Amino acid sequence: MILAVETSCDDTSAAILGRDGGLLGHVIATQDMHGEFGGIVPEVASRAQVKVIDHVVVRALAEAGTSIGDVDAFAVTAGPGLIGSLLVGLNWVKAAAYALGKPFIGIHHMEAHLFAGALEDGRAEPPFVALLVSGGHTLLLYVESWGRYHLLGQTRDDAAGEAFDKVARLLGLGYPGGPLIERLAREGDGSRHPFSTPMVRAAQREEDDDYYDMSFSGLKTAVLMRVRELEAEGRLEKEVAHLCAAFQSAAVEQLTEKTLRAVRASRCQRVVLGGGVARNGALAAAIRGRLGREGELIVPSPRLATDNAAMVARAARYRLGLGERSGLDLNAEADLPMPGIV
Amino acid sequence: MVNGADVLDGTPSARKGAWLAVDTSTPMGSVAVWRDGLVFEQAFSILRAHSELVLPAIDRALTVSGVAPGEVESFVLGSGPGSFTGVRIAASLAKGWSMARGTALYAYSSLLAVAAGCGVEGPVCALFDARRGEVYGACYDLADGREPVELLAPGAWSLPRLMDELMKREIEPVFVGEGAKAYRDDIRRRMAGARVLPDHLAVPRAASLLWLRHVAADSGKVRRVEQLEPMYVREWKVAEEGGRR
Incomplete structure (x- = not known):
């Protein structure tokens, strides 16, 4: 039985994975105070992690109907993420494991996202193309097998979710921006403010270094310029939904086109999404539409798409199965390199 | 790195439970173990991160003292104030340890230490x-x-x-x-x-926390571990940092 803890950002999560790999307990506490600041404040997030971590673990154990003494091994997100938040979970887990004389392992947050789909869908096994899109990361990978990952592309500036949050702030919508923009986009007409799709050109070839990479900063600036024009004309309020639709359309088109390029190059028709932006229905619909009937799109349920400890436990099951263990000197790293990149 | 052994006030007696103390509130972290009237203390510098050094230091202090983790009956925490990250490291360790083993937890200000x-x-x-x-x-x-x-x-x-x-x-x-x-x-x-x-x-020493556990057990006892928070003293002003994204 594995007890995993995830505290890489503003969610505090604990999960219990049974010896047969079944998820026995899973609790996620989401901090709701960041909305008033227009984004996550690292020190506020870190303080909140300390406040709730014991409650979250106790509830996860209760849900699993077990006690901490019955845990065989511990796992914790070691990075990447907000260092202050990471250190809370990391030190909690290290002390608990050491005090009980049990092994523990630090897990890479983005590798854990790759395993999220496998917790609830037997098809989410390698090989597959993975698009991991959240507020902190945007990665396009070909997962040849567990532990062997080809990093094809990543964002060159803002993460996809970050762009949604920033545009939502520009439009005065609040935080987090993704769900708000998606809801308004349904009522809008994107063609009223057409934005070009970043990093996608007609004659782009696989040899080009931006063939798989993504960018959202220019798109955000284009929205800002349009907002200023509309403000000057006194028309902004009436155009917000149309701007949401136009921004989302360009962002989704970029993510979809890059993902389909990976599908074509890898000749792998199975795509797994991960991260908070995976919850965006327009993104899933666009990729599913482009994959066609021969392709498979696997989108984890919302609880497993966003930051959670269940995926950490599942990744730990794989790593512990290889005989890997972390040492007492395990530390958190805000920019921890992903293991298994080939 | 400072190692030392000393006699803590108290009567050496038959072997009984040990006490473990940790402070990481300042650039010089410190752990100490008390057993049978003897104290082993070890300090470490933040030149390498506290989070990397503190558990190996605890392991060494317990090993030298001949104490198994399960024999620790009191965990004594230097709760701050100090570096926000530093005080959270020790508090997270204390909470994880105490929740795992049901170990009694005591917390004192690092300034008092x-x-x-x-x-x-x-x-x-x-x-x-x-x-x-x-x-x-x-x-x-x-x-x-x-x-x-x-x-x-x-x-x-x-x-x-x-x-x-x-x-x-x-x-x-x-x-x-x-x-x-x-x-x-x-x-x-x-x-x-x-x-x-x-x-x-000038450094808050974990051995001093052990002494405080000895003379001020009641005022340092943490009755609800899950409610323990570090002693930050200073409120965080959000305007100074702003939303990250």
Whole structure:
């Protein structure tokens, strides 16, 4: 039985994975105070992690109907993420494991996202193309097998979710921006403010270094310029939904086109999404539409798409199965390199 | 790196449960283990991260003391104030340990740990450098073998405001801690004849936390581990950092 803890950002999560790999307990506490600041404040997030971590673990154990003494091994997100938040979970887990004389392992947050789909869908096994899109990361990978990952592309500036949050702030919508923009986009007409799709050109070839990479900063600036024009004309309020639709359309088109390029190059028709932006229905619909009937799109349920400890436990099951263990000197790293990149 | 063994006040007796103390509130972290009247203490510098060094230091201290993790019956925490990240590291360790084993948890201010460790009787003012022109400061009346009396609760102060407060309360303490070291000249200018203790006494020592557990068990006992938070003292001003994304 594995007890995993995830505290890489503003969610505090604990999960219990049974010896047969079944998820026995899973609790996620989401901090709701960041909305008033227009984004996550690292020190506020870190303080909140300390406040709730014991409650979250106790509830996860209760849900699993077990006690901490019955845990065989511990796992914790070691990075990447907000260092202050990471250190809370990391030190909690290290002390608990050491005090009980049990092994523990630090897990890479983005590798854990790759395993999220496998917790609830037997098809989410390698090989597959993975698009991991959240507020902190945007990665396009070909997962040849567990532990062997080809990093094809990543964002060159803002993460996809970050762009949604920033545009939502520009439009005065609040935080987090993704769900708000998606809801308004349904009522809008994107063609009223057409934005070009970043990093996608007609004659782009696989040899080009931006063939798989993504960018959202220019798109955000284009929205800002349009907002200023509309403000000057006194028309902004009436155009917000149309701007949401136009921004989302360009962002989704970029993510979809890059993902389909990976599908074509890898000749792998199975795509797994991960991260908070995976919850965006327009993104899933666009990729599913482009994959066609021969392709498979696997989108984890919302609880497993966003930051959670269940995926950490599942990744730990794989790593512990290889005989890997972390040492007492395990530390958190805000920019921890992903293991298994080939 | 400092290693040392000493005898903690108390009667060595038949082997019984051990105590473990940890403080990572300042750039010099410290762990100590007490068993059968003997203390083993180890310090480590933040030149490498506390988070990387503290558990190996605990492991070494327990091993040298012949104590298995399961034999620790009291975990004693230096709860701050100090580096926000540092105080969270020790608090997270303490919570994880205590929740895993049901170990009794005790928490004391890291400023009190410095004051208690300086060996002075009478009023002692412990200061850490809180940056931004402030110190974390607290004052205690200390006497051998009895629980310290808090004269001024831990807080974040500008030095002039702190010195005014001390004079208003007619406290003429001995000053100790890295904040006292940083503001030595200012302190002496504002309080004629003030004694500032030397640098080697400036660090909060885990062995002092063990002594506090010995003389002040009731006031340090954490009754609800899940409600324990580090002693930040200073509220976080969101405007200084802003939303990250």
